[in-house]
């Protein structure tokens with residue numbers, strides 16, 4: 085059978101799919117593909133995760149995931165396993181959704197990718213389509229993945245197996261919704277590879293926009309998307325620091341600058357980071373010999389937690405022994421993911437100063453309860469703009485703390501009658 089026969093097999097929904105890596109990207113994707121009619125096997129090396137998933141329980145918080153997971157399991161079209169051989173051997177399409185974190189000295193840690201490629205090879209890749217959804221630095225498919233697969237199998241990419249980069253761009257917390265709605269960028273090694281993956285994603289939503297580019301173009305498109313956001317956040321943070329220097333309030337200024345002006349969409353200043361934004365730009369920057377705007381943005385965003393701690397220290401004096409409650413530990417609002425979280429960094433810095441830190445995050449069970457956090461704090465720092473925190477102004481004001489630091493500007497300063505109020509970007 086020629087490779088092009090896979091196009092029809094995928095279009096008709098008869099193709100078997102394997103998703104390698106049931107993390108924040110892989111699990112929602114596997115479930116959505118199963119609910120779109122494919123027979124899907126999800127593989128993960130984490131035994132606990134696999135058994136939880138097979139019980140219909142989402143191992144992390146994601147809107148709509150648990151209900152979609154239960155539907156997928158009860159339809160008989162989805163199961164998870166730690167045994168990669170069967171899943172890979174029987175699959176027509178294999179999607180790699182393993183992690184690509186940064187390792188020491190900021191180089192990309194490809195250990196998960198290499199292990200996953202070995203698993204893929206163990207099940208055979210002849211007449212299969214391999215799609216990479218993980219974030220990769222430019223040239224990874226051409227210079228690392230294809231040589232690895234061709235070298236170990238003796239097969240030819242584009243002829244004996246299809247391969248494409250289809251970067252994932254969903255937002256944690258909106259994964260299910262966005263898997264149906266976001267356009268898909270397909271960077272196949274050839275037209276057959278493009279067509280196979282286009283058919284796969286059109287089954288999720290026939291109206292889905294499919295955009296084609298090269299594998300390297302797709303790798304770059306993903307990085308450009310996140311760098312664009314990250315640099316904008318850094319700029320907003322720089323505006324915050326300038327506003328403070330001039331004794332003004334960045335929030336007010338950004339609001340008036342944006343209002344009714346179509347060419348200005350300055351984001352709010354705050355803590356920018358997380359497992360994607362905090363590292364993706366460095367995949368590019370770390371592979372160039374010159375210092376780019378990415379490193380400047382990274383330096384700025386990464387310095388904000390220290391900047392906040394120093395602002396507080398200048399206001400109240402020594403932090404040693406102070407009871408400081410930090411509300412929010414996740415890397416952004418509405419989720420339970422703490423990877424590369426700037427709030428976690430802020431907590432680490434406060435502990436380094438010798439403060440007695442109590443952390444409360446309503447999305448993270450291993451943190452203190454809100455009552456405990458608001459029992460006689462000397463300082464309260466609201467570091468994540470979780471929606472639940474918007475209603476806490478009065479309780480914080482009545483907690484007896486001397487100072488509230490509102491990182492995201494979620495409160496009206498007038499809400500605080502007893503407590504001093506500080507906000508990142510407010511120089512008054």
Ligand SMILES: NC(=O)c1ccc[n+]([C@@H]2O[C@H](COP(=O)([O-])OP(=O)(O)OC[C@H]3O[C@@H](n4cnc5c(N)ncnc54)[C@H](O)[C@@H]3O)[C@@H](O)[C@H]2O)c1
Nearest residue numbers: 105106107108109128129182183184196199200218219252
């Ligand atoms: N989290 C996001 O919001 C997001 C958004 C877009 C893109 N991405 C990218 O997608 C990729 C995955 O990110 P994530 O957040 O889902 O990571 P994750 O760490 O949540 O998931 C990775 C999963 O792969 C599993 N795994 C590792 N090695 C394996 C192997 N050899 N075989 C089977 N399973 C294995 C891990 O146990 C884990 O469950 C990364 O490249 C990331 O940069 C993430």
